[in-house]
Amino acid sequence: MTGTGQSFRAEEMALELRDFLSRRQDIVFQVHSAFKKAVNLLTSDRVLVTLVGEGRDLTPMGAVVPKLHNLLLPGGSRVSFSEGVFSLPDNQGVIDTRGAVARHTRLPGPLSAGRQDQVLALIRDKLAAADKGGIASLVTVLPGKEKKLPPAPLNMYSAFILKDLGRFLQACQEDDLDRAAGLARALIGFGPGLTPSCDDFMTGILLSFYYLPGRGPEEHRTACFFGQIEKMALERTNLISYHMIRHAVRGHAGLLYLEALRAAGAGDLAAMGPVIDRLLDFGASSGADFLYGLYCGQILLPKPLAAVHRPVFNQEFPGQAGDFTEKMTG
Amino acid sequence: MIKTIIRENAYYDSVTLMLISREMKKLEGVEEVLAGMGTDLNLDLVKMLDMFLPELEKVTPNDLFIAAKFDESKVSMDDLLASFEAQLNSKKEAHAGQYQPPTLRSALKLMPDARLAQISIPGQYAADEAENALRKGLHVMLFSDNVALEDELRLKKLAVEKGLLMMGPDCGTAIINGVPLCFANAVRRGRIGLVGASGTGTQEITVRIHQLGEGLSQVIGTGGRDLKEEIGGLMMIQGIQALLADPETEVIVLVSKPPAPSVEKKIYGLLAGAEKPVVIDFIGGQAESVKKAGAIPCLSLEDAARKAVAVLREEEPVDFDGFDLPPEEIDRLVREALARLKPDQKYLRAFYTGGTLADEAIKYLGAEHLIYSNIPLTPDRAWDKLEGRAGHICLDLGEDQFTRGRPHPMIDPMTRTEFFDAWLDQSTALVLVDVVLGYGSHEDPASAVAESIEKARRKLQASGRDLAVVASITGTDQDPQDLEKSKKVLEEAGVLVMPSNAQAVRLADRIMKAAGI
Numbered sequence: 001m002t003g004t005g006q007s008f009r010a011e012e013m014a015l016e017l018r019d020f021l022s023r024r025q026d027i028v029f030q031v032h033s034a035f036k037k038a039v040n041l042l043t044s045d046r047v048l049v050t051l052v053g054e055g056r057d058l059t060p061m062g063a064v065v066p067k068l069h070n071l072l073l074p075g076g077s078r079v080s081f082s083e084g085v086f087s088l089p090d091n092q093g094v095i096d097t098r099g100a101v102a103r104h105t106r107l108p109g110p111l112s113a114g115r116q117d118q119v120l121a122l123i124r125d126k127l128a129a130a131d132k133g134g135i136a137s138l139v140t141v142l143p144g145k146e147k148k149l150p151p152a153p154l155n156m157y158s159a160f161i162l163k164d165l166g167r168f169l170q171a172c173q174e175d176d177l178d179r180a181a182g183l184a185r186a187l188i189g190f191g192p193g194l195t196p197s198c199d200d201f202m203t204g205i206l207l208s209f210y211y212l213p214g215r216g217p218e219e220h221r222t223a224c225f226f227g228q229i230e231k232m233a234l235e236r237t238n239l240i241s242y243h244m245i246r247h248a249v250r251g252h253a254g255l256l257y258l259e260a261l262r263a264a265g266a267g268d269l270a271a272m273g274p275v276i277d278r279l280l281d282f283g284a285s286s287g288a289d290f291l292y293g294l295y296c297g298q299i300l301l302p303k304p305l306a307a308v309h310r311p312v313f314n315q316e317f318p319g320q321a322g323d324f325t326e327k328m329t330g
Numbered sequence: 331m332i333k334t335i336i337r338e339n340a341y342y343d344s345v346t347l348m349l350i351s352r353e354m355k356k357l358e359g360v361e362e363v364l365a366g367m368g369t370d371l372n373l374d375l376v377k378m379l380d381m382f383l384p385e386l387e388k389v390t391p392n393d394l395f396i397a398a399k400f401d402e403s404k405v406s407m408d409d410l411l412a413s414f415e416a417q418l419n420s421k422k423e424a425h426a427g428q429y430q431p432p433t434l435r436s437a438l439k440l441m442p443d444a445r446l447a448q449i450s451i452p453g454q455y456a457a458d459e460a461e462n463a464l465r466k467g468l469h470v471m472l473f474s475d476n477v478a479l480e481d482e483l484r485l486k487k488l489a490v491e492k493g494l495l496m497m498g499p500d501c502g503t504a505i506i507n508g509v510p511l512c513f514a515n516a517v518r519r520g521r522i523g524l525v526g527a528s529g530t531g532t533q534e535i536t537v538r539i540h541q542l543g544e545g546l547s548q549v550i551g552t553g554g555r556d557l558k559e560e561i562g563g564l565m566m567i568q569g570i571q572a573l574l575a576d577p578e579t580e581v582i583v584l585v586s587k588p589p590a591p592s593v594e595k596k597i598y599g600l601l602a603g604a605e606k607p608v609v610i611d612f613i614g615g616q617a618e619s620v621k622k623a624g625a626i627p628c629l630s631l632e633d634a635a636r637k638a639v640a641v642l643r644e645e646e647p648v649d650f651d652g653f654d655l656p657p658e659e660i661d662r663l664v665r666e667a668l669a670r671l672k673p674d675q676k677y678l679r680a681f682y683t684g685g686t687l688a689d690e691a692i693k694y695l696g697a698e699h700l701i702y703s704n705i706p707l708t709p710d711r712a713w714d715k716l717e718g719r720a721g722h723i724c725l726d727l728g729e730d731q732f733t734r735g736r737p738h739p740m741i742d743p744m745t746r747t748e749f750f751d752a753w754l755d756q757s758t759a760l761v762l763v764d765v766v767l768g769y770g771s772h773e774d775p776a777s778a779v780a781e782s783i784e785k786a787r788r789k790l791q792a793s794g795r796d797l798a799v800v801a802s803i804t805g806t807d808q809d810p811q812d813l814e815k816s817k818k819v820l821e822e823a824g825v826l827v828m829p830s831n832a833q834a835v836r837l838a839d840r841i842m843k844a845a846g847i
Contacts, residue, residue: 032341033341035341035343036343040341055455075339075341125731126731129731129732130731130732130733131748133348156364156375156379157375160374160375160378186371187371188369188371189367189369189370189371189372189391190369190371190372190374190375191366191371191372192344192347192348192351192365192366193344193347193348193366193367194341194342194343194344194347194367195344196366196367196369196371196372198371236369236370236371236391237367237369237391238341238367238369238391238392239391239392240341241367241391274476277476283343283344284343284344284347284348285344285348286344
């Protein structure tokens with residue numbers, strides 16, 4: 001247990017959090033939720049700030065405070081912020097953010113285009129071998145039959161969502177984002193975990209689309225899709241998960257997720273291996289479900305960039321395109 | 331009976347939620363448990379599973395719910411609630427109980443006489459911590475994997491410089507001064523010392539030595555990459571030198587996959603002047619080169635144990651490639667197995683939790699049968715080359731591809747249970763498994779196997795089919811799991827329990843040949 005009256009130092013801080021805090025000056029937060037190495041603080045206008053301890057990655061609107069663990073922060077208790085310092089309740093101490101290094105929680109621009117076939121095959125194989133209890137084991141079935149994989153029993157979440165997820169992916173592949181947004185209603189908020197599996201999955205999809213060269217939020221249809229998903233998340237999932245999606249439609253994510261995106265986009269096999277391992281260890285199933293979304297997002301690249309990659313992919317895994325319907329009705 | 335627990339505005343991390351639902355599911359009489367945030371879609375799933383109750387109407391996406399379907403005569407809602415609270419509290423107590431030093435420095439303050447640090451933290455941080463320990467003069471057992479090869483080399487060079495042991499990374503088994511570390515069996519102390527680059531290989535040999543009435547002085551692990559060219563066998567050599575100098579060690583056993591040629595040369599060079607007999611099982615390696623180095627080669631892990639014991643007792647070490655049971659009894663077991671099978675049951679399903687045990691099985695069976703595996707003899711026998719299910723398979727379920735994000739199957743049998751469920755079907759003729767007891771292993775792996783086999787048998791009964799099942803137990807009478815009970819549980823499930831992995835594999839080979847598969 002951390003002692004009373006201690007002074008903690010934030011080492012890193014998301015750039016957008018630094019800007020937010022500097023704009024607001026004096027703020028009173030409520031403790032929304034506290035875990036062993038993370039605390040979520042909420043403002044009265046429902047802005048969520050996440051402080052994490054050692055070994056955890058910086059998240060959007062977050063800060064890394066290395067010695068932050070096992071604080072007694074009951075839900076609803078008050079944390080005030082003034083002049084760069086958070087004051088914890090019951091004289092437990094302060095968190096000084098003034099020396100924290102500000103870091104971006106988004107990539108500098110669209111993904112660079114590298115050959116992705118090996119990276120995607122690696123993601124698929126590792127996901128197929130690790131049923132974390134969420135929906136990522138559906139990689140053996142969706143999207144399409146890239147490669148014959150050993151049969152694996154579906155857990156109840158995967159079995160329940162199989163058809164709806166297939167329809168959503170089908171719409172994405174057909175570049176019909178309006179239809180995809182409607183079908184996402186059957187996904188948002190579904191699954192085990194604090195951030196439901198389908199929300200983690202959707203985060204992978206959203207970030208893939210956000211950083212796709214020639215697409216992203218500047219493209220009208222993508223922007224509408226993002227808007228609908230964000231609105232849906234506000235209505236249909238919990239607050240923490242909603243914020244994850246809200247950040248994703250703005251291109252923001254935790255550093256681990258960003259590195260996964262970069263490595264997948266660039267086809268950086270050497271970097272991708274360790275990133276996958278870390279993602280599979282992230283949360284109960286969150287990292288795996290996100291990775292599955294990222295995998296689907298990369299495979300479903302709409303036309304301009306896809307023209308560069310698809311022939312290579314199809315050559316190795318024939319029958320990749322257009323197989324959802326058969327699966328869904330079969 | 332269906333009941334629900336609702337916690338408004340309650341947030342538990344996902345791992346906690348998963349553990350809670352899994353533990354609740356284990357209660358006798360519980361049919362299904364669903365835990366999640368109260369989103370519409372999660373509630374739809376509850377409805378689909380016929381577990382929806384009116385009180386769930388009021389939950390919001392920010393509430394936690396747990397819905398359970400159970401047999402009221404066997405378990406009550408109070409039991410479920412107690413289990414829920416116990417799981418939550420155990421998570422809390424794990425952090426709040428006995429003082430657990432958060433750093434190596436504070437651990438050394440607590441225990442200033444410590445001579446060895448056992449490190450098990452994520453790979454990316456492990457090298458720094460190991461270096462820190464070595465610099466403080468501690469031997470290190472590094473259980474963590476995902477440590478870079480160059481870090482391993484650096485750490486081992488530092489250990490050699492300081493005259494310390496750097497066991498690992500990815501070192502799962504050692505017994506130092508009689509204290510079992512990580513996965514190890516309870517064996518008596520004795521006069522045989524062992525250096526091993528293989529976890530379950532080491533366990534199998536130490537267990538057989540114990541069963542033959544002898545004991546171990548020291549069991550030193552090296553980690554699986556030590557005998558690669560890049561590392562140069564630094565810890566194997568350090569371990570051999572330590573055992574040569576150890577007055578309590580009279581016979582030395584080395585176990586590993588075949589080393590890189592340059593490493594092999596170094597080891598043999600070191601043994602040239604050795605005054606103690608050395609028994610070597612470089613699994614699948616060349617016996618002739620072992621003999622030339624003046625050491626004793628082996629046919630199997632069990633054979634290594636037998637030869638070490640023979641040499642210790644000043645007896646002639648004789649190759650053992652048979653069975654403890656008399657030939658007529660083996661013939662009877664083969665006939666009994668065949669009687670269970672229909673002509674269209676054709677395939678072997680070997681599911682191992684121990685990597686070296688799986689390796690031993692593949693090398694033996696692969697010589698005469700086409701065995702597909704995730705650790706194949708040749709690339710064309712890789713598991714993903716198998717067409718559908720038409721072929722024999724032998725899998726090491728402890729490999730990374732099956733253990734990402736979940737415990738090793740020696741700790742949690744769930745992975746193997748899933749493979750039993752998915753793969754034991756009407757085409758299965760023979761099942762071959764290991765059951766590894768000892769510290770670190772699951773509390774009752776034998777029952778997990780027995781339950782899966784019984785379940786598979788029930789499934790096959792409809793088509794008038796059965797299975798032949800062969801197993802071996804790597805365990806001693808002093809292990810916490812109760813060796814005799816484990817054997818009994820397996821035998822009651824119709825499993826042919828052999829005295830060693832090598833004998834189990836040989837019996838499997840005999841059955842396959844007799845069945846013409």
